[in-house]
Amino acid sequence: MGFTAIEKVLARTSGREHVHAGDIVYPDPDMVMIHDGLVREAKGELDAIGIKQVAAPKKVMMVSDHDVLYGSDRAAERGAFNRKAAAQWGIEGFYDAGRGGHGHIFPMEQGSVLPGMFYFDNDTHATNAGAVGAFGLRVGNEISRVLATGTTWVEVPKTVQLELNGKLPNGVQARDIGFYLARQVKSGKVSVDLDYRVLEYAGDLDQFGLGGRVALCSTPTEMRAAGVFVPPSAAVLEYCTKHAKRTFTPVFSDADATYEARFSFDLSAIAPQVSLPGNVGNAVDVGEASGTAIDHAFIGSCGSGMYEDLLCAASFLKGRRIASGVRLFIVPGSERSTRRMVEEGLMQIFLDAGAMLLPAGCGPCNDAVVGPVARGEVSLSTATNNNHGRFGPIDARLFLGSPATVAASALAGKITDPRTMPADAALRDRMESAYV
Amino acid sequence: MSEFNWVLRGRCYKLGDDVPHAGDVIPASFVTGREMNPDVLIPHLFERIDPGFHTRCRPGDLIVTGRNFGMGPKGNGYVAMQALGLGLLCESTSVQSYRAAICSGLRVLTHCTGITTLCDTGDDIECNFFTGRFINHTRKQTHDFPPVPEELRELIAEGGNKGWLAHWWQTVGASQQA
Numbered sequence: 002m003g004f005t006a007i008e009k010v011l012a013r014t015s016g017r018e019h020v021h022a023g024d025i026v027y028p029d030p031d032m033v034m035i036h037d038g039l040v041r042e043a044k045g046e047l048d049a050i051g052i053k054q055v056a057a058p059k060k061v062m063m064v065s066d067h068d069v070l071y072g073s074d075r076a077a078e079r080g081a082f083n084r085k086a087a088a089q090w091g092i093e094g095f096y097d098a099g100r101g102g103h104g105h106i107f108p109m110e111q112g113s114v115l116p117g118m119f120y121f122d123n124d125t126h127a128t129n130a131g132a133v134g135a136f137g138l139r140v141g142n143e144i145s146r147v148l149a150t151g152t153t154w155v156e157v158p159k160t161v162q163l164e165l166n167g168k169l170p171n172g173v174q175a176r177d178i179g180f181y182l183a184r185q186v187k188s189g190k191v192s193v194d195l196d197y198r199v200l201e202y203a204g205d206l207d208q209f210g211l212g213g214r215v216a217l218c219s220t221p222t223e224m225r226a227a228g229v230f231v232p233p234s235a236a237v238l239e240y241c242t243k244h245a246k247r248t249f250t251p252v253f254s255d256a257d258a259t260y261e262a263r264f265s266f267d268l269s270a271i272a273p274q275v276s277l278p279g280n281v282g283n284a285v286d287v288g289e290a291s292g293t294a295i296d297h298a299f300i301g302s303c304g305s306g307m308y309e310d311l312l313c314a315a316s317f318l319k320g321r322r323i324a325s326g327v328r329l330f331i332v333p334g335s336e337r338s339t340r341r342m343v344e345e346g347l348m349q350i351f352l353d354a355g356a357m358l359l360p361a362g363c364g365p366c367n368d369a370v371v372g373p374v375a376r377g378e379v380s381l382s383t384a385t386n387n388n389h390g391r392f393g394p395i396d397a398r399l400f401l402g403s404p405a406t407v408a409a410s411a412l413a414g415k416i417t418d419p420r421t422m423p424a425d426a427a428l429r430d431r432m433e434s435a436y437v
Numbered sequence: 438m439s440e441f442n443w444v445l446r447g448r449c450y451k452l453g454d455d456v457p458h459a460g461d462v463i464p465a466s467f468v469t470g471r472e473m474n475p476d477v478l479i480p481h482l483f484e485r486i487d488p489g490f491h492t493r494c495r496p497g498d499l500i501v502t503g504r505n506f507g508m509g510p511k512g513n514g515y516v517a518m519q520a521l522g523l524g525l526l527c528e529s530t531s532v533q534s535y536r537a538a539i540c541s542g543l544r545v546l547t548h549c550t551g552i553t554t555l556c557d558t559g560d561d562i563e564c565n566f567f568t569g570r571f572i573n574h575t576r577k578q579t580h581d582f583p584p585v586p587e588e589l590r591e592l593i594a595e596g597g598n599k600g601w602l603a604h605w606w607q608t609v610g611a612s613q614q615a
Binding site: 025038039042046047050051052125139140141142143145146149150154156196197225227368390 | 465469471473509510512531532533536537540586588589592598599601602603605606610611
């Protein structure tokens, strides 16, 4: 009997020959990640006990992405605390505000998160590591235990396999697959429970670049998956090898691995999706939401903050102006992408279109510490979820769509099918080679 | 760990399915504010769905819930429940929600399939979290559920993540780091 990728990775890091779903293990992680929003709580907890050191400071990556603009005194104080904490703990992998970017994006881009790796993270969206065939596991506040002792308990998750067959039609993107998945599960058309499962993709995956693979990780996370695994393609392995900051060994599930469930989608049958307010699973084909006027738009987040997503947005915005009355925030996932936007002409396109650029990080997606909406306003974004109140007022109406749908809608001033709006072909073609 | 009280007996407070943590268990502002101080959280526990709950509940009382309690990974309200000496019995909850409850030192069982049919609010109920035995004294019925897994008992008995860490530091960590 074979093993799934997560079983192999947890066996290696737990010093066991093999582990099975349901086992409780104490892995020695390849890395530990904590973001700017939780450092104060974790350090306060350890300081109160008298624990002044972390077990493995060289393994720790401390990122600043949740609140990088310091729009309040409280945020500035938090940032100052984090800098002192990094110094006191001796964290060399400290990425301050304005350095690095989004913790679930830039480490993959720069070769710090690599195929076959396992790491602990305080944050739910560590699942993005699956885009390169790695595993990041959220442990929430227990990150303090990981920092102090080097590990904590992990129940080995079961794995569910989703086979993607065929090719996505033009104008339909990887984020649409996630919304479609949530819709199928919520409506009961697909009977699968992702709670604490690893969702492993299979099938025709070579069409997805690194950005598409990141997008594939997003919505399953909102469905409570413990991890997402996209088996790395030759192109992804080539990129990772070129940029790797450490040695790595890719891991794949065995052909006879045990899956809790298997199901498949015909990609050619999927239209652009729009999640209606309240839940990612409230998705409908874009046509059912078309025409709804919007006030606020945002392209970025864990799910759509890759350079491919920025190229996609630019392909629609080039030579056009955002509709009067709509404000569009563009939030790159990394400082590296921000630099590329300047070097490769995207910045000018966004400025000419009237979009606003925010520093790399979570942007409005973190409790709207920047770019909130007003009461009763309508937003369409690529945020990770559209739970009521995520962008501030509880009565605002928050829709989700792909970067293409958000860009086209921001231009039209209303929810718009991106297939009805021509995009710049040269920019769109560059999406395929966004990460080489 | 042997002196730890694994048995709670008290009044049943029964809730339905899909109770969101942010909003119904504890106001969302404490979740987004990452508030973990029990003194701050206690007055607001179940504030929206059961105003004044914290003034009526007593140590040993048990919250019984339907499926998908908490609806996500957040756990600030568990800190208040633990500090009040309450226990939690769920038909189901997400694994990350369960993790948050265990991490706060709360005596909690999940996978209690059918428990909402075995009791009503106000019943005199008892649960042994070590063995999984559930007794409804009002109805004079007994039922067995999966107990706290052996690997996680120490974490609960030490008072959750904070207590476990303090114990680890006193017994192992300080000498290791020295």
